[in-house]
Amino acid sequence: MSSDMYREQILDLYQNPLNHGELDPHDFSYEEDNPLCGDVIRIDVRLDDHGRVSDVGWSGDGCAISQAAASLLTEEIKGMTVEELKAFDKETLLELLGVPLSMARVKCALLSLKVLKAGAYGIPDPAEMRRVHNEQ
C-alpha cells in the first residue's frame, strides 16, 4: 500500500499546497510548461525594500511531485535575494522533496525551480531559459 515516492508529506502538499495563488502586483513573474507532460507552473515574486523575497505565489497544473516541489521551493526562498535565487541549487530542492525520483520525474520536480530562475534572471524566452538551466 505504501509508496516510496508518494510519502505523506508529498500528498499533504499536493492536497493542501503552500503559497498557492497568483500575486498581483509582483516584482517578477514567469510561467513555463513541460511540453512532454503539459504541466504548467507560474510563479509570482514580490521583493521588499532590501531586495529580498517578501511574498511568493505559485499557480498551475501538474502532478503531485511538481506541485509539492513548488510548495517547498516557494516556502524555502522567502527572505532570499535575487542573487540567491539565481544560485539556488537543484540538489537543494531534491533534498527538500526527500523522495527517490526516476529520471523522468526529476523534470517534474525541477519545473518550479526552472520557472523561478527564469523569473529571477528576467529571461524573456523559454529557449534561452532552457540553455541557462542546462548550464547550471
Add this chain to the structure above:
Amino acid sequence: MLLDVDRVRADFPILQTKTGSGKPLVYLDSAASSQKPTAVIEAMNYYYRAQNANVHRGIHYLSETATNVYEEARQKIATFINAPSSAETIFVRNATEAFNLVAMSWGRVNLQPGDEVLITAMEHHANIVPWQLITEMTGATLRHVPFTAVGELDYDALDQLLTEKTKLFAFTASSNVFGTHNPVAKLVQKAHAVGAITMIDAAQAVPHTAVDVQAWNCDFMAFSGHKMCGPTGVGILYGKRHLLEAMPPYMGGGDMIRRVTLEKSTWNELPYKFEAGTPAIAEGIGLGTAVDYLTELGMENIHAHEQTITAYALEALRDIPGLTILGPPNAAQRGGLAAFTLEGTHPHDIAQLLDEDGIAVRAGHHCAMPLHKIMGINATARASFYVHTTTAEIDKLVESLHRVRRLFRLG
C-alpha cells in the same frame, strides 16, 4: 475463434520480465509500442548472422540473399494490406515519415494558395504538423474537422468543410486516444466526391484489424512496424501508383536514382524512387516476419480478442469512482485502448503508482495535444491492449487504480 492467449504469451519473451518493483510485468502500452514475438527477434538475428549485406547493389551471394529476403518482406506486407502491388508499398522509417513524405513531395507540387488540406481535431501530431509545414510553405490553408463529446467526428461540420477547395483529406482510421474507429471507406468516398485525395493514419488500425487498402479505396496510407510486433525504424507508406509516379522524390541519394550526372538525375522506378540510401534491412525483414506472425494468429481472431478485452476493461474501469474514459462508450465502436482521467489525481502520478505494481501504461498527451486541449485536460492515462492481454491483467489494473485512490485519500 478466440486466441489461445497462454500460447500467445509464450511467444513474447519480454512478458517474463520482473519489473523494478519485483512485480511481474503487466504491459498495457502496446499502442505506444508493441512487444516483439521470438519469431521477429530471431528473424532479425538470423539476418545479421547469415544474410547480411547491402541490398539492390551487389552481385555476390549475400547481397542477393539480403535483397531477396528484404523484397519478400515487402511483398508479404503488400499482401497483408491488400495493396495491388509491392511497388506501391514503400519502406519508410515510421508512419511519421510517411506523412512527411507525402506532405513534402505531393504537397509541394499540388498545393497552392486557395487550396485546402483537411485534417481532424483527433489526429496524432504526425498527421498534423507535416500539413502545417507544407500549407505554410505553399500558401494553402489547413482546416480541421471537430469531434463530438464522445470522440466521434462531427459529420455535419465535415460536410461543410469538405469542398472543391479541399485537395487532400488526412484522417486517422483509429484514434490513439479516443479509440474511435472512423468509417474510412465512407470518408474516402465523401472526399473523392469533391475531388480530394485521402491519406489514412492506420498506425492504430493495421496492428489490430484486417486492413484492405483497395476496399477503403484510400490514396495514401501510413503505418509503423513497431506497433504491430515488428521492430522500430521501419514503417510503410502505401500510395496509389499513379499518384506516386507523378510525385517528385522526397529525398535524394543512392538507390532512388536511375542515372546521375553531375548536373541532373533521373529517378528509379517505384517503390525505390522514395527509398534513398541503404534502408533498414533487418527491420524490413523483421516487419515481414511480424506480418507472418499476425497472419498466423489471424487478424479476425486478434480483433475479436481485443474486443473482448476492451469490453471487459471499459466495464471494470467504469466501476471506479471518479474515473472518466474518453471516447465512444461501446467497445464495438472502438479500438483496444482506454484513455482516462481519475478525479483528484494527475495521470503522471497514476502511471508512477501503477508502475510500482509492475503495470506499464502511458501518461501524457499521447502526441495529441489539440485533442486534449479541446477536451479541457492537459493529460490522460492510457491503457492499451494487444494479443497477449488477459482479463487477469485488467483486474490487476483495476486493483492498482483502487490503490491509487486510497493513497490519494479518495476512498
